[in-house]
Amino acid sequence: MNAEQKGQILKKKEKLLELLKRIYNETFDNKTKKQKKDFFKLLWVKEMYTLINEIRTPIAEKMGVDPSFIPQDKVCLFTLTPEKQKEFKETWKQFLKAMNLKTEKERKKISIPFYNRLEELRKEMREKIGIEEIERLTKKEMEKIELLTETLSKEIKIEALEAEIKRLRAEGKTPEEISKTTKRTEQEVIEILSRENTEIDVPAIELIHGIERQQDGYITLCRKINKEHQDLAGIKINELRECLPKLLPWLAKDAYFSVNASYRSHPWRKGVEGFPAGWRKEKNPPTLKYLNACYCDMDCYKAGLKWSSAVQIILQAQEENIIPPASIIARSGRGIYLLWLLTSERTGAQQRAFPQEIALYKQINKAIIERLDNYEPRLMPDRIAFDAARILRIPGSLNTEAETGQQQVNFIIQVITGNKVPVYTLKNLAEKFNISVQPLPYEPAIIYKRQIKNRGSAPGRRQGKIATGNYRISDLLTIAQNQGGFKQGKRWKSISYFCYFAKAAGFTLSDIEKQSQDLAEKCDPPYPSEPDDTPVLKIVKNIWVKYTPRFNNDLLSKFFKVTPKLADDLGLHSIIPACLSQERADKPSEQETLKHNRRELIKRIIRKRPGNIPSLRKLKKILENKGLKASVETINTDFKTAINELKNV
DNA sequence: GAGATCGCATAGCGGTGCTG
DNA sequence: CAGCACCGCTATGCGATCTC
Structure with a gap:
């Protein structure tokens, strides 16, 4: 802007002020000096405000919307900076205060004629000055608008977005976190990420199938992120191929799998992508079902030993019968894993993880560590890694702690004479390491109790259990009525369920006895009908003294043959299929x-x-x-x- | 005076934690 | 898990105030 233009603008401003001065004198006279000063301060802001109204259309164009989208008063919002808005309001307040006007009515008496006059002034201005010049006058404001619109339409361009997402992923953020920061849906984030070459591919992970051979075992998948452990999923081996595509984005870096398999996934903890978390524990309660491989984890990089030299030493050790030939020799990034695949003595079966066997398994692992350490201390076998719940890095994934170029975890399968991968039984290995198999000392079974931070701190929450019991009883009775009484073959179990629910709901023993007998009589045919049917009172008594297991509404609904439609028709609350309860939970409020x-x-x-x-x-x-x-x-x-x-x- | 907005109270939602 | 208690937070609407 040159000096001439500036001069012109100043002139216009002066003109405006003069006009406003005149209105002021017409509207209010006999005011104090301070009041006048305040008024002029206000006028300056006011003047701007007026001018802004004139540029509604250009603003709308800048915003890329129809001018009508911006109501007149909203122009102010879009153009004035927050500070300016504040200043405007503050001045106006002060002015009214200065005028010593107490009630709203008094204020209006003054403000309404003022605004009316202002309207006239606007017309005058339009005629006298012309809109173009007003626009030029507000050029500065336009610059502000430009800035504002930029921030308003802060749309990250697609490429930039992708780069941002990839950067965040590299930082180790989960798709969920990324979707929050970039304000994209998780689906989109995962889609963008999957376009990237994932380091791990399905054939590499197929190796896991070679290790975990029993299809009904559950494998745990987890990862290390920002030095913290994160559970990803507990998956049945025979569902692994199916589930993998969803999990691949999570498995690219510092991902681990459990060597040994559990009998189920975690009962309540959640992993990612809707999968339950894994559950691998040697005891309290024991959850392992199959022992898949003995292992040794060596941190040879600590002794400055290269992977290739370490492998040479291992091969030499095999040659010298220090250790039996390993089934898999793996590079874990910085160290070495050795794996000896296990099998059962019964052909075609897998070694079960009974306490006795776990104890032997650990002894074997310890013996491996001992042998290798004696043979070559530079191998640096990890002395605390011998447990059965161990996790190892997933083949094909990256170890971010390793040097670049050596990050990929590689599994090398060793094929020995007879074109076979060596597979051992625990007994085989025990013999090779001179371990005598000794019976375990008797240990009383530990009843599993969930870890709770502050047990007993919230007695009110007992109501939850009572309510659950009552809901289930009510649903069960509705179902019974609908079916015309429980049918033969299902009567005993249904009555048992009733007892469990009533116990949970806090019924007294005599109440349960009475109502169970009622329910039994209404069965079809009335229970008991056969000589060897357990009497109702005996069922009640047994359940009364027994530990109450946890029930799953989905399984209950399957037992009672409750379909989503039936559940809706009968107005069931609890005993409903999982899909229906999910649907109910997902329904927007x-x-x-x-x-x-x-x-x-x-x-x-x-x-x-x-x-x-x-x-x-x-x-x-x-x-x-x-x-x-x-x-x-x-x-x-x-x-x-x-x-x-x-x-x- | 009509319309927009502010300040405040509150019902209800959703997340977390505990219970069996 | 499936429920409730607890707690923080959001959506909502009333009355007051501001804007034109």
């Missing part, structure tokens, strides 16, 4: 639905009526006619959101 409907309708109105957006109050009436009741305040927020959403489309 009523509030949410109403909000969504309101906003959609508002959007439609905006699109339908360019240049003629109804006021909030009119919108309110339109919405009311469609059965959507809400206050102006609510509709105001809805309106703003709708405008923003339209802009982002």
Whole structure:
């Protein structure tokens, strides 16, 4: 901007001020000096405000929306900086205060004629100065708008977004976290990530199938992220291939799998992608089912030993019968894993993980460590890694702690004479390491109790169990009525279920006895009907003294043959299929639905009526006619959101 | 005066933790 | 797990105030 232009603008400003001065003198006279000063301060802000109203169209163009999308007063919001808005309000307040006006009515008495006069002034200005010049006058404001619109439409471009997502992934963030920071859905993030070459591919992970050979075992998948352990999933071996695509993005770096398999996944802890977490424990309670391989983890890099030299030493040790030939020799990134695959003495079966066998397994692992350490200390076998719940790095994944170029975890399968991968039984290995198999000393079984931070600290939460019991009883009785009594073959179990639920609901023994007998009589045929049917009172007594197991509503619904439709028809609350309970949980709340409907309708109105957006109050009436009741305040927020959403489309 | 917005109270939602 | 208690937070609406 050159000096001449500046001079012109200043002149216009002076003109404006002069006009305003005149109005001021017409509107209010006999005011104190301070009052006048305050007023002029206000006028300056006010003047800007007025001018801003003139540039509604250019703002709309900048924003890429129809001018009507920006109501007159909202122009102010878009153009004034927050500081300026504050200043404006503050000055006005101070001015009114200075005028010594107490009530709202008194204020209006003054402000209304003032605003009316201002309106006249605007007309005058338009005629005298002309719009173009006003626009030039507000060039500075336009610059501000430009800045604002930039921040408003902060749309990260697609390439930039992808780069950002990849960068965050490299930092070790989960897709969930990334979706939060980039405001994209998790689905999109995962899709973008999967376009990238994932370091791990399916054939590499197939190796896991070679190690975990019993199809009904559960494998644990986890990873190390920011030096912290994260459970990813506990997956049945025969479902591994199916589940893998979902999990691959999580397995690229510092990912681990359990060497030995469990009998199930974790009962309540969640992993990622909707999978349950893995559950691998030697005891309290024991969850391992199969022992798949003995192993040795060596940190030879600590002794400065290269992988290739370490492998040479291992091969030499095999040659010299220090250790039996390993089935797999692996590079873990910085060290070596050795794996000796196990099998059962019964052909075609897998070694089960009974306590006795776990004890032997650990002894063998310890013996391996001992032998190798004696043979070549530079191998640096990890002396604490001999347990049965161990996890090892997944073949094909990356070890981010290793040097670049040596990060990939490689599994090398050793084929020895007879074109076979060596497989051992625990007994074979025990013999080779001179371990005598001794019976375990008797240990009383430890009843499993969940770890709780502060047991007994919230007695009120017992209500949860009682409610569950009552819900289930109510559902069970409804089902019984619907079926015309429980049928033969299901009567004993159904009565048992009733007893368990009633016990959980806090019924007394005599109540349970009475109601169970009622239920038994209503069975089809009435229970007991055969001579060797357990009497009802005996069932009750047994359950009364027994530990109450946890029940799963999905399984219960399968037992009672409750389909989603039947559950809905009967109005069941608890004993319903998992898919239905999921559906119920996923259903947006009523509030949410109403909000969504309101906003959609508002959007439609905006699109339908360019240049003629109804006021909030009119919108309110339109919405009311469609059965959507809400206050102006609510509709105001809805309106703003709708405008923003339209802009982002 | 009509319309928009602010401040505040509160119902209800959702996340976390405990219970058996 | 499946429930409730607890707690923080959000959505909502009323009355007051501000804007034009």
